[in-house]
Amino acid sequence: MSGSTRLENANPLIFERSLERVVTAEEEDESLADPIDDREIFDLIRSINDPEHPLSLEELNVVEQVRVRVNDPESAVSVEFTPTIPHCSMATLIGLSIKVKLLRSLPHRFKIDVHITPGTHASEEAVNKQLADKERVAAALENSQLLEVVNQCLSSRTA
Amino acid sequence: MATDGAVPLPGLVEEFVAGQQDGGAAAAAAGVKAGNFTILQLVEALGPTLTSSQSQTRARGIQLLSHVLSECSGRLSEKEVEVLVAFYENRLKDDYVVTPHVLHGIKALTKSPAWPPGLAISVLKSLFQDVHVQSLMLLERSCIYTILINLMELKEEELKGLGADFVFGFVQAMDGERDPRNLLLAFQIARNILHRGYELGSFTEELFEVTSCYFPIDFSPPPNDPHGITQQELILALRAVLTGTVCFAEFLLPLVIEKLDSDIQSAKLDSLQTLAACASMYGYRELKEFLPGLWSSLRREVFQTASEKVESAGLSSLRAITSCLSRSILSSDGDDALRVFLDLIIQDCRHHLCEPDLKLVWPSAKLLQAAASASYRASHIIAGAVIPQLMEQYNNQTQCAQRRTLLDVLQGFVQPAQDGVPAVAEESVLCGFREPLCEVVFSALSETNAGLQVTASRILSSLGQQPGLLSTSHVELAVDHLRRLILEEEDTQVCPAVLECSGSLAPLYPDVFASAMIPQLKAEIFSEPMLRDNGQEAVHTSSQHVVRQRCMTALAAVSCHPTLVQQTAPVLLQVLSSSHTGSGLFSTDDIIAACRSLQQIAEQVQYAEETGCFFHDVIIPHLLGLTVQAGLQCDNQDSIPPQSPLTEEAILLAIVPVLSTACAHLQSELAALTASRVVSLFLDGDTVFLPGNNLPLQPQLFQKASSSCSGSQLVCLLMACVCSMPKSVEIPQVDRLLSELEELSCTSTHPFSFTLAAKCFAGLINKRSAGQALDLVLERTIKRITSELDCMSSSLRTQALTLLLWVAKALLIRYHPLATTLTDKIFSLLMDPELAPLAADGFSLLMSDSVDVLNRACHADFRIMYRQRFFTENSAKLVEGFNSAEKEMKSGYLKALSHIVNNLPRQVQLTELPALLPLLLEALSCPDQAVQLSTLSCLHPVLLDPPASPALAPQLDGLIFRLLGLTTSPAMKVRIATLRCLHALARFPDHMILPFRARVLRALATPLDDHKRLVRREAVAARGEWFLLGSPGR
Structure with missing residues (x-):
């Protein structure tokens, strides 16, 4: 990121990170099956880096656990995300990062739906449409510059 | 011409010059070294060559001479040097093919200590005049730099006499250098020029230009780099030049500001580090005009960066600048430079502190804290501006998350900084705020939010560390709060923070803790369970146990002062004795917690003599007395109460580390006394030193009762005491002790007893000095183990294997020659149908550190490399055994192997x-x-x-x-x-x-x-x- 370029939102609100999920006795018991739940999905996406700030999507409150819904038996996931400002030009990129993260981390049987929290972005519909279009997502990932930014958001290592 | 069977000189010259045989040069050098001929004779022999009209021939001749000189420069006389230098200087004007060899010759001559005065200047003048350095090849350029370096070492005064011409010559010579190897040399020369005070004259800017054009260094070494030059080396060398003089300030600072704008992370980092380095030597005069520019760059970097490295480099630069300004002397008329600069920082950062939920609150706080940490005066100014505001914000905010952030920020300002520590006469910068600060801390401690409590307890301990900040009434109030939190707070973050705070305050204010903390904790520990309405005694709820255990941990945490230990340890002992007498108040976990606390106390106070005596006189005898009593009582099955909890294995195992830690730290006389008492207790039933009078006379502690609850398991106490003594302490009656232990470990059917007996045996063997006595014992034991193991029908083979493993470990870690015999025996057991799994797991015991015996804390004879040694000696056996083993037996070998490899140091793992x-x-x-x-x-x-x-x-x-x-x-x-x-x-x-x-x-x-x-x-x-x-x- 260039030092001289101005950030769109230089001083955003910061939210507290939730604690690590506590490992329960049931989880350590081999014989029981743990269904995939909201928190598990949230844990997958909360640590995604923001493209602008050295902060996670959770710290910027772009993703929240209440806006994650999963139905394990029916293999369906739905995630709503909230851009920090209504004109955020990064919204599509953030949505794409969430989508890619889930595609890589969930079993194939899942249908993944990522969209903007209703009423929080100026071009909400357009972004949602892009994110829902399989072909456009695939095409976006063919673009190596775009893929690079997405991978940076998903990388666990900080620069 | 002197020739002792060697090739005559003219022949050598001929061979080298005309024959193009390079071997001639070495032979000639050897000849001069051996004294077969002199340099003068060599020059004479070279005569025709050097005056030849063919430049190639002249070059060859000079090459020979230069080579010889490079080998023998040390033996030249002053006269010879003078002549040779004059000759070479003259040759600089010769053809370009000759020049390289001339340079090598001059380089060789500069290594000679015998330089007549005046020569250096004329050589340099000719060099600068006649040679165009940058059109030379790499090696020759390096020659020039080496000549300069050597002359600077040799003739510093003369070179300085050249004045600014020397600097000018050097600037011209290095202008355009590209090779990193040569750059390192050139930077070295430049640094010498600056550090040794050569006159720069009007060439300051030129010297800066010619070096700063490499800043920031961007260099990645070629793959398989043969020269081993790293980017870091170049960066440091260049930084030493750029920050070498205050004269560069007016050029360097704008350059740094410009490079901070760079998009490249490493350039930013280098600029920030260079800034920090130069600010530490500049004064206000140099920095003055760039301060606003520097500040806005630094602020931008810290506010916007995604990299922790850049952030911390930015903060250290700010700190360096602030501390530079703090050093500057105030002029009576002008502004206070430090205050002006800090006002700028405060003005830009303070308002961000009012928005505790926005991102910039943290970078702002860090900038302010970095500036405050630079000097006492800076911390005074910043604390005065920021702390009242933070406290006001805290009192006005209502949301916990925001208050937490504010408190965290506040903590950063309260923390005592290394350099911000006031001098003796100065009082802490926080003195003015102590009342409101304490108010904020105490109100946060009374909140229900865990984060607030944690941070508040950290602030409290920071305040406590700084003398004069807490008044007596504050301390009392603080201890009240801490006590309340210990008793009531269950949160997993708050508890450790509160304990840590108590632990750090207790040694500073022992009296308050003794009166306002320990008695209350004791009361809570011994509180009776509440009665239910119907009058029946309630079963202890789990939460009561939790509180009780927390109280015991807290007792350990505050025991970092001798007077406190004398109050806390008896409380914990009382827990043990009351559970022994059957109060039924304490669960097994409670008792184990009490033991842990005692162990922690023993570890904390290890070096205090006073407490050492206390442990020796009170704690060790009490513990032994209680457990021995318990062990003996339960042999008598009809006694009431039937079972003392102190006979449970889990509790015995918790008592072991208390005793062994305490014994390991005893002073040697006390240790010897304890050892002899314990031994006579176990061998002769001598119970005189134990408190409590209801012990049977002369109990037989080594008896082999078949019941699992037997005095024999008390052998763990014996192990705890005698195996942890320092090596210098002689254990009395050791042979009798060893044979009793061997007997017990080979014949007991109770796993706890025979294992502990084996461990105790091994612990004693390990420390026994080498000699006949030890050999005899070992011979007897090995014989017994072998015969037991060889008898396939025996029911005591497991016992024999256990003893074998422990004895093998005891010998292995002290490199005893018999260790191999024993480990070979274990290897052979991998084929044993019955014992193979146990033997395979035994390798983990051999290779890992055991917690209660045969480790460094127990003063064992312990060689750190024993694992590598064992591995190198035995890995082949293991592989061979695996290959020849039958299919069912292979897994034992694999398990053994993985245990061994698992415990090897990483370095060895990699090579193997x-x-x-x-x-x-x-x-x-x-x-x-x-x-x-x-x-x-x-x-x-x-x-x-x-x-x-x-x-x-x-x-x-x-x-x-x-x-x-x-x-x-x-x-x-x-x-x-x-x-x-x-x-x-x-x-x-x-x-x-x-x-x-x-x-x-x-x-x-x-x-x-x-x-x-x-x-x-x-x-x-x-x-x-x-x-x-x-x-x-x-």
């Missing part, structure tokens, strides 16, 4: 890995899950280490194939360990693992749908990393 890998891969395919798990846990750290990759390369295919197979193992732990290994593999160099990417990604899709969440978590992490592999933005 290639040889062992086939076997480890075999182990992965072994159906035994324990073997799989242990092998995976041994592979994982090796895979995490990047240098491991070349060693693994040939086996990578097999490794990945086997790992992928294990991702569907029925055991959850195996799946998790496998996925971690696969994750680690993703960090290998791309070219090695890229071919496997598609296959791994496909295979990892399955564990994504694993029925266990913990497995899925590892699968997600591993698969994510493999996805990033070979794709941009990684």
Whole structure:
């Protein structure tokens, strides 16, 4: 990121990170099956880096656990995300990062739906449409510059 | 002409010049060194060559002379140097083919100490005049720099006489240098010029230009770099030049400000570090005009960066600048430079502190704290501006998260900084705020929010560390709060923070803790359970036990002062004695917690003599007395109460470390006294020193009762005391003791007793000095073990194996020659149908550190390299045994191997890995899950280490194939360990693992749908990393 370029939102609100999920006795018991739940999905996406700030999507409150819904038996996931400002030009990129993260981390049987929290972005519909279009997502990932930014958001290592 | 059988000189010259045989030069040099001929004779012999009309011939002649000089420069006389230098200086004007050899010759001459005065200047003048340095080849350029360096060492005064001309000559010489090797030399010269006070004259800017054009350095060494020059080396060399003089300030500071704008991370970092380095030597005068520019660049970097490195470099630059300004002397008329600069910072940062939920609150706080940490005056100014505001904000905010942030920020300002510490006469900068600060802290401690409580307790301990900040009434109030939190607070973050705070305040204010903390904790520990309405005694709820255990931990935490220990330890002892007498108040866990606390106290006070006596006089006898009493009572099955909890194995095992820590830290006279008392207690039943009078006379503590609850298990107490004594302490009656222990360990049927007896035996053997006595004991014991093991029908083979393992360990770690006999015996047991699994697991015992005996804390005779030694001596045996073993027995070998490799230091693992890998891969395919798990846990750290990759390369295919197979193992732990290994593999160099990417990604899709969440978590992490592999933005 260039030092001289101005950030769109230089001083955003910061939210507290939730604690690590506590490992329960049931989880350590081999014989029981743990269904995939909201928190598990949230844990997958909360640590995604923001493209602008050295902060996670959770710290910027772009993703929240209440806006994650999963139905394990029916293999369906739905995630709503909230851009920090209504004109955020990064919204599509953030949505794409969430989508890619889930595609890589969930079993194939899942249908993944990522969209903007209703009423929080100026071009909400357009972004949602892009994110829902399989072909456009695939095409976006063919673009190596775009893929690079997405991978940076998903990388666990900080620069 | 002197020739002692060597080739005559003219022949040598002829051979070298005309024959183009390079060997002649070495022979000539050897001849001069041996005294066969002189330099003068050589020059005479070279005469025709040097005056030849062919420049090639002249060059060859000079090459020969230069080579000889480079070998023998040390033996030249002043006269010879003078003549030769004059000759060479003159030759600088010769043809370009000659010049390189001339330069080599001059370089050789500059190594000679015998330089007549005046020569250096004329050489330099000719060099600067006649040679165009940058059109020379690399080696010759390096020659020039070396000549300069040598002359600067040799003739500093003369060179300085040249004045600014020298600097000018150097600037011209190095202008345009490109090779990193030469740059290092050139930077060295420039640094010498600056540091040794050469006159720069009007060439200051030129010297700066010619060096600063390399800033910031961007250099990546070629692959398989033969010269070993790193970017860091160049950066440091250049930085030393740029920051070498205050004269560069007016040029350097604008350059730094400009380079801070760079997009390249490393350039930013270099600029910030250079800034910090130069600010530490500049004064206000140099910085003055750039301060606003520097501040806005620094602020931008810290506010916007994504990199912690840049942030911390920015903060240290700010700190350096502030401390520079703090040093500057105030002029009576002008402004206070420090205050003006700090006002700028405060003005830009303070308002961000009012928005505790926005991102910039932290960078602002860090900037202010960095500036405040620079000097006492700076911290005074900043604290005065910021702390009242923070406290006001805290009092006005209502949301916990925001108050927490404010408190965290406040904590950063309260923390005592190293340089901000006031001088003796100055009072802490916080003195003015102590009342409101304490108010804020105490109000935060009374909140219900865990985060607030944690931070408040940290602030409290920071305040306590700084003398004069807490008044007596504050301390009393603080202790009240801490006590309340210890008794009431259950949160997993608050408890440790409160304990830590108590621990740090207790040694400073022992009286307050003694009166206001310890009695209350004691009362809580011994509080009777509440009665229910119907009058029945309530069963202890689990929460009461938790509170009780927390109180005991707290007692340990505050025991860092002798007077406090004398109050707390008796409370804990009382817990043990009251549970022994059957109060029924305490659960097993409570008693274990009491033991842990006692152990912690013993560790904390290890060096205080006063407490050493206290442990010796009171705690050790009491503990022994209680447990011996308990052990003996329960032999008598009819006695009431029937079972003292102090006979439970778990509790005995908790008492062992208390005793061994206490004994290990006793002063030697006390230790010897304790040793003899304990030995006579066990051998002769001498109970005189034990408190309590209801002990039977002369109890037989070594008796072999068949019951599991027997005095024989008290042998653990014996082990705790005698095996942890310093080596200098003589154990009385040791031979009798050893034979009793051997008997017990070979014949007892109670696993706890025979294992502990074996350990105790081993602990004594380990410290026994070498000699006949030891050999006799060992011979007897080995014979007994062997005969027991060889008798396949014996029921005591497990006991014999246990003793064998411990004795082998005792000898192995002290490099005793008999160790090999014993370990070979263990190897042979890997074939034993009955004992093979036990023997295989025994290798983990041999190779790992044991907690209660045979370790460094117990003063054991312990060689740190014993694992490597054992491995090198035995790995071949293991591999051979594996290859020849029958199929069913192979897993024992694999298990033994993985135990051994697991405990080896990383460095050894890496070097041994290639040889062992086939076997480890075999182990992965072994159906035994324990073997799989242990092998995976041994592979994982090796895979995490990047240098491991070349060693693994040939086996990578097999490794990945086997790992992928294990991702569907029925055991959850195996799946998790496998996925971690696969994750680690993703960090290998791309070219090695890229071919496997598609296959791994496909295979990892399955564990994504694993029925266990913990497995899925590892699968997600591993698969994510493999996805990033070979794709941009990684």
